[in-house]
Amino acid sequence: MPSHVFADRPAQPPERETVDALITRTRRLRGDVDAVRPDPEVAEDDPQERWRRALCDLALHHLDDLGSHLGQLKDGLPQETAEAIADELAEYEADRAAAGAGSLLSRVGSAEWNLLTDEVSWSDELYRILGRDPRSGPMSLDEMPSLVFAEDQPLLTATVTDCLVDGRPIDGEFRLVRPDGRVRTVHMMGEPVLDADGSTASMWAVLRDVSELRRSQRAVRETRDWLQRQQHMEQTERRLAVEMQEAVLPPWRGSLQFPHDGPTSLDVAAHYLPSASGALIGGDWYDALQLPAGDSLLSVGDLTGHGVSATSAMAMLLGALRGMAVAGIRPGALMTHLNQLLETSPQPALGSAVCCRYTPGTRTLSWAQAGHPSPLLFRDGAGQALMAPDGVLLGATSGAAYEQAELTLRPGDLLVLHTDGLTRTSATSDDGADRLTALAARFARARDAQECVRVIVEEVGEHEREGDACVMVARVIA
Template sequence: MPSHLFADRPAQPPEPGSVDALIKQTRRLRGEVDAVRRDAVVDDDDAQGRWQRALCDLAVHHLDDLGEHLGQLKEGMPPAVEAAPGDPALSAPLEAGSDLTRVGSAEWNLLTDEVSWSEELFQIFGRSPEAGPLSLDELGSTLFSEDQPLLTSMVTACLVDGRPIDGEFRIVRADGRVRTLQMRGEPVLDPDGCTASMWAVLRDVSDLRRSQRAVRESRDSLQRQREIAQTEHRLAVELQEAVLPPWRGSLRFPHGSSGTLDVAAHYLPSATSALIGGDWYDALELPDGCSMLTVGDLTGHGVTATSGMAMMLGALRGMAMAGIAPGPLMGWLNQLLETSVQPALGSAVCCRFDPARRVLTWAQAGHPAPLLFRHGSGRALAPPEGVLLGATSGANYGQAEVGLEVGDVLVLHTDGLTPRSIEFSRADGTERLLALAPRFSAARSAQDIIRMVIEEFGEGEREDDACVLVARIGT
């Protein structure tokens, strides 16, 4: 930043037309950014929204400063301060009618102890021109105590070492308001090369720094939320993998025999959500030779939903092993969910298959009924009475029975299999599954049927995760 005393010729002002064009562009851009800022809806829990709003605020402050500086450049240096040292673009007064003064200039003469302040600097300090400008010693008394050493080192570097200065400090105005100022300056030398005075430009950057701090804090908050979400997702996945049966093919119940029930299942993740839901599937061989089949879903996502799912599935397995029938079992699950620490709603279907009689006994709680496929066609079983788990206290759950034949296929699924948006032109999940009946009848195993379901519903169109369980009645 060379001193004005050593300039070979005065700086040539820019063409007015070019500055006018820049001012118009800046004003237009400022209006567009401000419109985006006003339209932003910020929720206290929305870290991303707060960060975006803070960035808009910061951009507005920068554009305000740019507009003011361009206005100063357009007006040029007024005659009253032409002899004053400093940067003309920063020392000139602001545009008339400006609501906020941000830049002022000063000079401290070491030979005469004379101090010159621009009108804007008096406004920045909240000081009346009649009270006069502050000397360097008096200037230090307005600073925060912890910032005073910084000003001392800056002044020393300028006056003793002859170096330009650039730093920030906080002042307390006469009206008690705290402002952050940026001070840039340099020594002015006499013809002998000695320091004659120090000039400086002081800029009020309080609003700018506040906006930058808001951006930084919002960004840090957003980053913390992302890290928490990633951790919760990892924990939910690990918990789900630890609880759900890790099947990679078909299972045959009961074990050790020719097999009467061929079972396969699959978990289909959500296409739009990074969080794991509370869907489950399970098949279990019971002590009396029967088999238990179940699928279900708890509301919510993340660790809360998967931990609740683990609790429900553990209770369901224990009661099934104890011989409790599907209807009463649903009643106990409803009471368990109702009294849990983290209340939620759930839907479920539980089936008990007796291979000796080939009879399926089942109950449901606000859940899609099992689909029965036989001889190339399919239908949904008529559901017994049953409301959502956790919806009401003391709910009763009915049971239904259906006889099965060799070659029959049962399909149990949760309601996240298809999108929840209203699409009158598309069949729902049940209809689309029933339409696969001819292909199911030709399948050689339950795992083949699972592959057909995955091909039909894919991995990229669901708004929620889902589970599918297939049981094929063997000889």
């Protein structure tokens, strides 16, 4: 028969609540239980009042456990655990409102051992908790340890002895094995009953099966420990990724002039922008390098993935790019070799890149790209993306060929190279070229490449990017 608590409305599942709401409800319920707990002086001479006080004490103990769990949940444990505790609290309130009917009270039993007459009285619930056939009768205090785990027997014996000899209350937990082989955890609370001379006449106790509660607590602890280990591993991996990235990316800050040993022909500046959360360290890179014979190498790129695997692959790719560029390999052929490198790498990855070689004597820009946003050219107060030569993502297909384009630049021209994460946010999927070309007037007023980089960062730096990004600005001086 349904509980009378729900007799006035159709049965329906309880609504989920927030952790804060559960904490508030637990505190309120604890106060309600404490308010109805009988006064110890009243309970001393009345067995029924002692029984009521023992039940209230158990309820308070259980609610304290719930409060502790909910406090942990508020600090970030999984929502599934919050829902489990919400169900248990709803069950607790329903049991209390039902005034004795419900699964909670069926897990609580009572016993009294009379030391003067050797009589033992057990409630029906205690037989069910301990799995004992009522026809076998209750167990004496001497027989009780036989049910308990060997390692818990000394604690039970000491607790009972302290109660009988010194009049101390009983409050402890013991693991026991029922006759059917099931292992249960029982919380036992009790007190001695004294005669007129102050000697112990009998001992009564309330025993509660807390096996499910302790399993839940263990699951919470294990989950918390697992989360802490995961957090430590993530922090360690992020630190290693950051250190590797800082070791590989160019160490220079501010503007860089090429060539280093003659009149400046190219003013270069770059910037790395982390993801909005700062937690994702990817394989984005930028690089500027002076080559033999006075040429300059400009490149930006991005590898898929995050963490140590992405930054280590980026380090390998960037090292190969620098070596081949110094060896005189042109951008188109260079991209072909990088594609072969990624294809044969023991850690397969996909990457996009743009590689430019600038010859100051003729102001010629030779460049190639691999599935990457084209450089933006700003000239005479206007900006546009360069027409991209053919080139697929690095590592996407074997034997890919990459075309190379050439362009003659003019003094005052400005090039902007960037990875696609620069302006891509959770709200848009475009590459943001229009937002960057709209900055042409501000670029024209900028004093140098570094100021142009600051303009770009101010424009896109406040937007919530899904990942990290790099931007590089190169201004032709002469």
